[in-house]
Amino acid sequence: MAADMDPTKRWTIHIRDTDEHYDCDAGQHLLKGMLQLGRKGIPSGCHGGGCGVCKIRIVSGEVETITMSRAHVSEEEQQQGYALACRCFPRSDVSLDVVGKMQKTVCKRRYGFV
Amino acid sequence: MGVMRIGHINIRVLDMPAALKHYEDVLGLIRTDEDSAGNVYLKGWDEWDKYSVMLSPADRAGMNHIAYKVENDADLDTLKKRIADYGTDVEEVPAGQLPYCGRALRFWLPSGHLMYLYAEKDFVGKSVGTTNPEPWPDGLKGAGAHWLDHALLMCELDPERGVNKVAEATKFMKEVLDFRLCEQVMVGPDGDIQAATWMARTSTPHDIAFVGGPKMGLHHCAFFLDEWNDVLKAADIMAKHKVKIDVTPQRHGITRGYTIYFFDPSGNRNETFAGLGYLSQPDMPVITWTEEELGRGIFYHTGELNEAFTTVYTEGA
Numbered sequence: 001m002a003a004d005m006d007p008t009k010r011w012t013i014h015i016r017d018t019d020e021h022y023d024c025d026a027g028q029h030l031l032k033g034m035l036q037l038g039r040k041g042i043p044s045g046c047h048g049g050g051c052g053v054c055k056i057r058i059v060s061g062e063v064e065t066i067t068m069s070r071a072h073v074s075e076e077e078q079q080q081g082y083a084l085a086c087r088c089f090p091r092s093d094v095s096l097d098v099v100g101k102m103q104k105t106v107c108k109r110r111y112g113f114v
Numbered sequence: 115m116g117v118m119r120i121g122h123i124n125i126r127v128l129d130m131p132a133a134l135k136h137y138e139d140v141l142g143l144i145r146t147d148e149d150s151a152g153n154v155y156l157k158g159w160d161e162w163d164k165y166s167v168m169l170s171p172a173d174r175a176g177m178n179h180i181a182y183k184v185e186n187d188a189d190l191d192t193l194k195k196r197i198a199d200y201g202t203d204v205e206e207v208p209a210g211q212l213p214y215c216g217r218a219l220r221f222w223l224p225s226g227h228l229m230y231l232y233a234e235k236d237f238v239g240k241s242v243g244t245t246n247p248e249p250w251p252d253g254l255k256g257a258g259a260h261w262l263d264h265a266l267l268m269c270e271l272d273p274e275r276g277v278n279k280v281a282e283a284t285k286f287m288k289e290v291l292d293f294r295l296c297e298q299v300m301v302g303p304d305g306d307i308q309a310a311t312w313m314a315r316t317s318t319p320h321d322i323a324f325v326g327g328p329k330m331g332l333h334h335c336a337f338f339l340d341e342w343n344d345v346l347k348a349a350d351i352m353a354k355h356k357v358k359i360d361v362t363p364q365r366h367g368i369t370r371g372y373t374i375y376f377f378d379p380s381g382n383r384n385e386t387f388a389g390l391g392y393l394s395q396p397d398m399p400v401i402t403w404t405e406e407e408l409g410r411g412i413f414y415h416t417g418e419l420n421e422a423f424t425t426v427y428t429e430g431a
Contacts, residue, residue: 045426047358049128050175050381053426067128069381071174071429102425112301112309112405113326113424114271 011090015041016059017098024090030056030063031085043102047086054085055100063088116193116292117315120322121183121215121232122165123265123335125382126172126429130154132379133169140355141337141384142256143167146238149213157238158261158337159251164214164236166262167335175380176429177332180265181212181230182291182321190233193291194219200290209234224282225269226330227430231291256355257348259337263387264320266333268427271326273307280326284311287322296320296394297368301405309405312369319369319391331430334375336385345372348386352376360422367414368403382428 007027013034014021018041024033031042031054045053052072058081065078068087082099127133134154137143143156146164155165163183170178184190190206197204197219204221207230212218216234223229241251250258269279287293296319299310312320325333339345345363352359352374360375360383372388403411409418 045422046360046377046381046383046428048175048377048379048381050377050428051426053422067173069128069173069175069428071176102421111271111273111307111326112299112408113419114309114328 012093014095029086030088042085049087053100056085056096057081059095061094062091117182118185121181123180124168124178126176127169128380130171136378140256142258158259160260162239164238179228184233187233196290225279227267256351261338263336263338265335266323268327268331268333269324280324281308283324295400297401299403314394327424331427333427334383334385336387339386339388342372345388365414367411
């Protein structure tokens with residue numbers, strides 16, 4: 001599918017892990033688009049490409065990405081479709097897998113913070 | 115004598131124009147210089163040394179180093195010996211290697227964070243001057259932050275493997291650099307695991323803090339505001355600029371500060387910290403928070419740690 005650059009265009013995002021679908025404007029990153037609709041599925045962290053919790057893998061479709069920390073997505077991984085959701089703007093309908101994890105508060109934390 | 119205060123933090127940013135918009139327009143820091151490597155230097159209006167924030171362009175977010183200023187040049191010799199006697203490698207770097215600073219000591223904390231100590235830094239002063247100064251200058255942008263107040267460094271904590279870098283870093287800061295322990299969080303079945311500490315050299319509740327997490331990193335650096343109303347205004351400014359806010363205005367139980375946690379455009383967490391809390395003095399007894407009340411210690415109003423607090427942070431080295 002050819003990438004569509006119209007920033008007002010709205011695309012459908014499919015989170016394969018939870019089989020959820022939501023719509024996201026081309027001018028909004030995949031994480032913001034999801035949160036604005038009150039939807040869940042991709043962990044939400046710094047929204048700046050620095051912390052890595054919203055790591056995803058694009059399975060199909062096209063996104064435009066902006067700088068993300070190499071601490072979390074190497075160049076090789078990026079070639080394979082890995083990205084941070086807060087750095088991806090949809091340019092077509094997108095299907096993705098969630099890779100990043102938020103530490104769960106239930107049962108994991110045995111020593112205060114960890 | 116010894117360490118006076120936090121001097122500066124060197125933060126890596128992924129997009130310098132976006133970072134400058136944030137640190138200048140939202141936080142209200144003032145740009146003082148830029149070097150040929152693309153590093154940008156900023157200070158709060160109420161600071162007199164050349165910079166307290168050094169932004170470095172990079173492809174990974176996080177902190178390169180943190181630096182503290184000592185009172186006299188001779189303190190560097192004393193502390194160099196004490197650091198070495200403790201068994202920590204310490205290197206003396208010549209004047210200018212730490213930008214715009216005199217000779218400096220360079221060493222790694224037990225937690226893996228790089229620290230510098232220096233006695234001299236270029237002086238630029240405050241725009242209000244020192245003769246009959248106005249209480250604040252005109253033309254401040256954004257939140258108009260006064261100064262870099264402190265940083266919180268994440269330290270690896272895994273009691274089951276016997277790893278506690280919070281306790282190790284705290285011991286080093288106390289025994290070698292004479293920081294005072296003001297508050298601590300004690301956890302575990304017997305309440306004997308030091309999971310977080312707040313330490314000071316000034317009379318504020320903390321000039322540095324250490325919190326245990328899955329891996330070491332930079333949790334946040336904090337900028338000082340006067341009072342609660344300034345915190346609300348800062349939050350308005352962040353909302354206007356669509357800054358990602360982590361925790362909206364609230365009080366910390368620990369240190370009693372008024373806080374907002376938010377992220378810079380590279381995902382480094384910042385804080386605006388207001389209120390001087392209490393006067394911390396050398397003879398003040400240590401305040402201890404227990405595991406059951408940890409939520410209220412960090413976020414006094416909600417009483418709950420948010421999920422992101424110990425998971426979402428950037429690299430510390």
